[in-house]
Amino acid sequence: MRKFIFSALLLLSACAPSSDNEFNGYVEGEYVYISPYTSGILDEIFVSKGQKIDIGDDLFAIDNEIWSANLVQAQNELDKAYANLANLSKGKRKQELEVIIKQKAQADALLENAEKEYKRAKNLVKTNIVSKSDYDKKTADYQSAKEKVAELEASLESAKLSAREDELKAAQNDIEIAKQNLIKIKKQAENNLVKSKVGGQVEDVYFRLGEFVPNGNPVVAILPPENVKIRFFVPQKILPKIKLNMPLSINCDGCRMPLEAKVSFISTQSEFTPPVIYSVESREKLVYMIEAVFADKKQNLHPGQPVTIRIDRHDQMGH
Secondary structure, eight states: OHHHHHHHHHHHHHHSOSBTTEEEEEEEEOOEEEOOSSOEEEEEEOOOTTOEEOTTOEEEEEOHHHHHHHHHHHHHHHHHHHHHHHHHHSOOOHHHHHHHHHHHHHHHHHHHHHHHHHHHHHHHGGGTSSOHHHHHHHHHHHHHHHHHHHHHHHHHHHHTSOOOHHHHHHHHHHHHHHHHHHHHHHHHHHHTEEEOSSOEEEEEEOOOTTOEEOTTOOSEEEEOGGGEEEEEEEETTTGGGOOTTOEEEEEOTTOSSOEEEEEEEEEEEESSOOOSSOOHHHHTTOEEEEEEEESSTTOOOOTTOEEEEEOOHHHHTTO
16 A cells, blocks of 8 residues: 555656646657567567667568478469460370371271272172171271271361360469469468568567467567657646647756657546546646657657656747
8 A cells, every 4th residue: 555655656746847837757669569470480580679670671580481382382383274274275295196197097097998898798799799797797897987087087186276265264264363372372471571661679579489479479579769759747727738749848867958849649638537526626636648759750768768848938828
């Protein structure tokens, strides 16, 4: 209980103005927490705590080997789809055509022989030298030989042509599917090599190499200089005089001269809730949070550092 009361007194003393235009406050930092696109093993970490980084710098990589293998597989699937379309777009290969041509030459020879036997039997059956059954067999052999030649002629013509239109369209669709899959895998692989979208200082690294990073867990925390701000509190009687973009002077221990800042946020909520029945004393305890940003975004002040904020009386009067 004593600790709570002591902490509360410290907060009130820190928020209490030393005058109507001078207030105590502190530096606040809003960190950017960088998480991987998917869960996995942390294979590489390119930054360390306290390091200064720029936009586009590599931060860390998740499951490098797996995504490299996925990329190779996706590229192979696309190459296979292209090869299939190329194969369907032209006729049979030379070796296959040569086989069909040889088969047709053999069939032509058989047809020629069958035709001779048929004509001979046709003449002899009239003189009863050849029986009717023998003649019928010669006729059937001749017809069969003609059909075989016709079949091989059709096969040869078909072999010289490309695949049917529906087969070609299906092959083209396979290429588009393989393309989209490769794009997706490339994007996922790029996302798992995480690059920084902000510049600033690496404030912390939460995982070590080889550790499993669950999806959504930050690996790196970064503090961009533009996310460093001043936070202080003013009583309600001063609040109406505080305006957005109002210039402020910031002093700190070790600062050789005041730093320039401007008001960026004015809270609408009080930081202290008085009793239901208001009194003059309770109203005076109401304070409102004010935030300000530095005019020079590269001011080297650290989160938690105490500062003194001064509001020019001239600005308060609105002149």
